[in-house]
Amino acid sequence: MSEKIATRDIYGQTLVELGRENSRVVVLDADLSGSTKTKLFSKEFPERFFNAGIAEANMTGMAAGLAAGGMIPFASTFAVFAAGRAFEQIRQSVAYPGMNVKIVATHGGITVGEDGGSHQSVEDLAIMRSLPKMTVLCPADGPETGAAIRAAAAYDGPVYVRLGRGKVPVVFDQDCDFTIGKGVTLRDGSDLTFITTGLMTAEALQAAAILAEENVSARVVHLGTIKPIDIDLVLKAARETGAVVTAEEHSVIGGLGGAVCETLAEGCPVPVERVGLRDEFGQSGTAEELLAHYGLTAAHLVEAAERILARK
Amino acid sequence: MLTDQQIRELEETARHLRVEVLKMLHTSQSGHTGGSLSAIDVMTVLYFQRMRHNPSNPAWEDRDRFVLSKGHAAPALYACLAGCDYFPRDDLKTLRRLGSHLQGHPDMNKTPGVEVCTGSLGQGISQAVGLAMAARLASRPSRVYTLLGDGEVQEGQVWEAAMSAAHYGLGNLCAIVDQNGLQIDGATEEVMNVGPLGPKFLAFNWHVLEVDGHDIQAISRAFDEAEAVTDRPTAIIARTVKGKGVSFFEHKASYHGVAPSDDELERALQALALH
Numbered sequence: 001m002s003e004k005i006a007t008r009d010i011y012g013q014t015l016v017e018l019g020r021e022n023s024r025v026v027v028l029d030a031d032l033s034g035s036t037k038t039k040l041f042s043k044e045f046p047e048r049f050f051n052a053g054i055a056e057a058n059m060t061g062m063a064a065g066l067a068a069g070g071m072i073p074f075a076s077t078f079a080v081f082a083a084g085r086a087f088e089q090i091r092q093s094v095a096y097p098g099m100n101v102k103i104v105a106t107h108g109g110i111t112v113g114e115d116g117g118s119h120q121s122v123e124d125l126a127i128m129r130s131l132p133k134m135t136v137l138c139p140a141d142g143p144e145t146g147a148a149i150r151a152a153a154a155y156d157g158p159v160y161v162r163l164g165r166g167k168v169p170v171v172f173d174q175d176c177d178f179t180i181g182k183g184v185t186l187r188d189g190s191d192l193t194f195i196t197t198g199l200m201t202a203e204a205l206q207a208a209a210i211l212a213e214e215n216v217s218a219r220v221v222h223l224g225t226i227k228p229i230d231i232d233l234v235l236k237a238a239r240e241t242g243a244v245v246t247a248e249e250h251s252v253i254g255g256l257g258g259a260v261c262e263t264l265a266e267g268c269p270v271p272v273e274r275v276g277l278r279d280e281f282g283q284s285g286t287a288e289e290l291l292a293h294y295g296l297t298a299a300h301l302v303e304a305a306e307r308i309l310a311r312k
Numbered sequence: 313m314l315t316d317q318q319i320r321e322l323e324e325t326a327r328h329l330r331v332e333v334l335k336m337l338h339t340s341q342s343g344h345t346g347g348s349l350s351a352i353d354v355m356t357v358l359y360f361q362r363m364r365h366n367p368s369n370p371a372w373e374d375r376d377r378f379v380l381s382k383g384h385a386a387p388a389l390y391a392c393l394a395g396c397d398y399f400p401r402d403d404l405k406t407l408r409r410l411g412s413h414l415q416g417h418p419d420m421n422k423t424p425g426v427e428v429c430t431g432s433l434g435q436g437i438s439q440a441v442g443l444a445m446a447a448r449l450a451s452r453p454s455r456v457y458t459l460l461g462d463g464e465v466q467e468g469q470v471w472e473a474a475m476s477a478a479h480y481g482l483g484n485l486c487a488i489v490d491q492n493g494l495q496i497d498g499a500t501e502e503v504m505n506v507g508p509l510g511p512k513f514l515a516f517n518w519h520v521l522e523v524d525g526h527d528i529q530a531i532s533r534a535f536d537e538a539e540a541v542t543d544r545p546t547a548i549i550a551r552t553v554k555g556k557g558v559s560f561f562e563h564k565a566s567y568h569g570v571a572p573s574d575d576e577l578e579r580a581l582q583a584l585a586l587h
């Protein structure tokens with residue numbers, strides 16, 4: 001797990017590949033193409049790239065129109081603006097009609113860092129997940145991002161993909177598969193299960209290794225799809241380990257933690273600890289400082305595991 | 313009319329503020345250089361000559377309000393606020409640090425003198441419209457100023473705000489567009505042409521002025537004229553240079569969100585000292 005790659009870099013490269021394979025793939029951005037990495041696509045396919053300017057709501061509506069006209073649009077900007085600024089356009093023009101639009105948001109979560117709380121989305125997974133017909137993806141690393149973007153392109157319908165700003169440890173193999181709606185057990189264990197998404201999956205793997213030294217057997221289940229959630233895998237983990245710790249770079253309300261709790265409450269109620277932002281906005285700082293400040297590190301996951309074992 | 317002496321003093325203040333901006337961005341090694349430097353002269357005239365405000369009592373009800381709608385130019389705002397003694401100059405070193413009251417984008421709950429939270433482009437001007445409505449409702453003499461980017465005005469919300477400000481006849485509102493011709497992805501005309509701006513604001517029933525945004529006298533005169541127009545809001549299109557004051561930052565989209573390196577800071581400070 002020493003190699004580190006930014007998921008947005010893989011996104012940019014994958015878009016170019018998709019562009020070569022399919023002339024119906026078009027890309028939109030809102031004055032952030034250097035940061036979201038859609039610039040790579042714009043250089044190779046200038047006639048299929050549309051910079052909406054600083055106008056996210058219109059970008060989303062144009063993407064819907066392009067999809068209605070038979071194109072496969074990928075629309076990108078930072079997560080706060082993608083999910084937030086254009087929320088109602090996503091609801092009415094994309095989700096409600098079930099339009100084939102891929103919203104790929106970069107700079108999700110607090111690892112945006114120094115720009116501060118105004119730019120750190122801690123709610124995008126929750127609001128996107130609440131929309132009927134919407135599929136919500138949150139890959140763990142570079143390789144999984146490439147596979148997830150390809151899966152999103154192949155799927156006919158609205159998809160929201162959340163990516164990050166910084167480089168994150170590589171967890172998956174270079175040629176990994178991605179099936180929308182399926183989670184992956186990355187480490188087996190019997191005492192508790194970490195159910196994680198995004199960059200927290202690498203932290204959970206580290207936490208499980210630390211716990212193993214204390215003779216605690218922790219399973220790690222990664223959900224690259226937040227919605228539709230992999231109900232079978234989540235219930236199986238709860239049944240077999242009897243305790244669940246969720247972890248996400250997001251509010252504990254409505255995202256992965258919320259989705260897992262809803263699933264368990266209906267299917268297999270076991271004690272749960274949710275690791276994430278506790279109903280608060282972020283602030284300026286480096287990505288690493290913020291992860292530590294808001295309790296999103298392997299060490300915090302070990303503590304959460306100890307708490308849940310005491311509740312079992 | 314400003315006297316020659318006043319102009320010289322304000323120019324000197326602006327030069328100091330540019331130095332502060334560069335130093336703070338160099339320390340944080342993160343933040344927006346180009347758009348902070350292009351806005352300095354307009355903000356200098358506002359904070360050091362035009363606005364009625366009281367740094368020792370930031371909550372003074374009758375104060376004029378400034379809303380930095382292009383919130384990423386926070387370093388320019390923090391330099392002005394520190395220069396007016398809203399907080400110690402030393403705080404500027406903490407820009408963008410964990411726990412600092414100087415967040416990456418302006419936060420009214422953290423920084424004395426910051427009126428509203430901005431950072432998501434297009435939203436500041438609507439809040440400025442609301443502040444102007446509140447001042448009128450409360451019969452306060454306050455004027456409200458808001459500074460926008462020329463990329464920011466691509467947001468539809470800006471034109472919704474423009475529509476309502478004219479509809480309510482907000483003569484106490486003045487919007488300034490920092491027209492430096494650049495946004496992140498390149499020239500505003502090439503990315504998404506929203507021009508011509510003057511005729512657009514005019515068509516929205518605003519009073520419109522166009523000035524050299526680095527000419528202190530011209531800026532000040534524009535604010536005089538804006539204040540004299542009481543039945544409608546005024547838009548001042550300020551022609552500026554992104555990165556103004558440091559030749560190797562000027563006219564470059566690539567310095568939008570890049571902080572000066574050690575070497576760049578040294579050369580920039582030398583250049584500013586020679587002015």
Ligand SMILES: Cc1ncc(C[n+]2csc(CCOP(=O)(O)OP(=O)(O)O)c2C)c(N)n1
Nearest residue numbers: 031347431432433461462463464494495496
């Ligand atoms: C709603 C929104 N979309 C995108 C951004 C990201 N962003 C920050 S600055 C900027 C470019 C601003 O250009 P302009 O308004 O011309 O500012 P200036 O040239 O004065 O720096 C963008 C796109 C943002 N802050 N808010």
Ligand SMILES: [Mg+2]
Nearest residue numbers: 462463494495
């Ligand atoms: Mg500009």
